Amino acid sequence: MTTPLRLSVLDLIPVRQNQSTSQALTASIALAQLADALGFERYWVAEHHNMPSVASTNPPVLIGILAANTQRIRVGSGGVMLPNHAPLVIAEQFGLLEAAFPGRIDLGLGRAPGSDPVITSLLRSSGAVSDVDAFPRNIGDITALLHPDGATVKLTSGNYELRATPAATGIPEVWLLGSSEFSAHLAAAQGLPYVFANHFSGDSTTHALNVYRREFTPSENLAAPRTFLTLNASVADTKEEATALALPQMQLMARLRSGQPLGPVATVEEAAATVMTPAQSEMIERMSANWIVDEPVNAAARIRSLAAEFGVDEVMLQPVGSAHAGASIDASPARLRTLELLAEQLLAAE
Template identity: 40%
Template sequence: MSLLEQTPLSVLDLAPIRQGENVSEALADSVALAQKADALGYRRFWLAEHHNIDGIASAATSVLISHVAGHTRRIRVGSGGIMLPNHAPLVIAEQFGTLAALYPDRIDLGLGRAPGADGATMRALRRDPFAGVDDFPERLAELRRYLGTPEPDQRIRAVPGQDSHVPVWLLGSSGYSARLAGQLGLPFAFAAQFAPAHLLEALALYRREFRPSEVLDEPYAMVGMPVIVADSDAYAHYLNTTAQQKFLNLHRGRSTQSLPPVEQLDWTPRERAAVMQNLGAAVVGDADGVRDGLEAFLQQTGANELMIVTDVHAREDRLRSLELLAELQRG
């Protein structure tokens, strides 16, 4: 059995908004993607918190998790992630405790340390932009206390949330969360879908620092990565220009709404290098090419699970890519 056949596959979605369309259509696309992933046997469907970005409709992440979970049957639904510095731990415990009560054994809580917003947006979130994130371990411990078995002298409890034991993951794109996840014995997810440069270093650090806990006996690392599978290699690379345009426009300070694929991109060598750095972990091609690429990636990283980002413009192309990838995984 190949490494790919042994490795669970999951999906990360940012509810991308296509240029000229609205949020309702973006959310309908997310539900359709989750239902397809559910039917094909993918393990998880996660949604990411971003604010003040015109191309992403998943800002109210907990609300969208509930909507997606209510329209699927089996797949685990969660956050990839909730940016904990933006929230009171008690509120997140109550939200995810409620989700766990509505959808038992199907909810994951992935947590990020970065605020995921600029200074003005942080102020709008009622967060001091100069406060930093140095208190993340304390916030995390508080949140886990609200989700765990109540302590005898605990004055404040999350209702719902207390004693729900919602699975907590730490997410990151550098070594900080990798080290913390290892020290706490928590599962770790690396965001190679946009920042692959420190992937191998972070995974090695996580495994080196890992201490067994009541959650895990041994390290469990998931890697987020861009993957596009199409019926031909040329068409897959054509579809990939949507993601390339998104990162290009991000670097240019322009709208990041989803654009149709193009035959050729108008970019400078420096811009191309910057975009390729963001998308350095991408595996794009026909079935044979993607199989070989993912086998090599798994051999190199030892990832326990892959969380796939398929950022293409048309719904039918996203669904087709999930179908083809599921066929590869089944062998």
């Protein structure tokens, strides 16, 4: 008998052609509810700004909405881009979320800006500290502030006691996210669970996880290294359909990486009629090799193989399928189907 994998979801709340933010959010709520019902472990939302194809701009707000519309699944950030925010504000937000949904909140922290320099400047105009040297200290501040005992701030006039919330009975689970060796070293040094962004920076995954596991120092909250694998996935009844559904997102990523303006996610028909440059077509070919784009049996087998290769028992999937023209505007049928098909294959012992 094969041990079941734990599956989780990463959602950027994609906005496709002719879809409003409200409709995209409605679709993601339905996706979270399905993941909850199917037995997925956690559901994370990202932080991106000023992108016409992404509605996931404010993780704490989204987490509150999604947690209120689900029953048991853990809901969290993948992640909050900490240099954009004051540590106390993040600690207060997630302290309240944990109080409202005890035992269900994850706080994933990253150090990337999540947008272009103009937006980054506007986000940081409130005085959030953005230099790299402050990042480890800010993580430590947040974990201390979230603890029921709080933290002590030393002032010239004496000590000042500070807590994110006045009477915490639990704390959210804090994860460190990254796409470089820096984050692996830091997560290991602070004894935090760690996720490397394999879904968009997969070339260094093995090295980053080896660094993290080799250097890990046990902490009060974590005795041994803990991580999982992130993957992009489009799964349908046939490989041809899965490929067609994934192409709009692949084209969007190719435009992003080649510095072209972005728009909403195209429909399957719009993507099929789009001509990409030779360089962009080469990028898409590489994505096709790295993403999980297949029918359910082969897709599940590859996910199991990758989990074994990287030594993890949990895989976080970003369902990337777009929609056909004429599909319901406030639903994501391809993303729903990806979760259904993989749950059938992976969330029950064989």
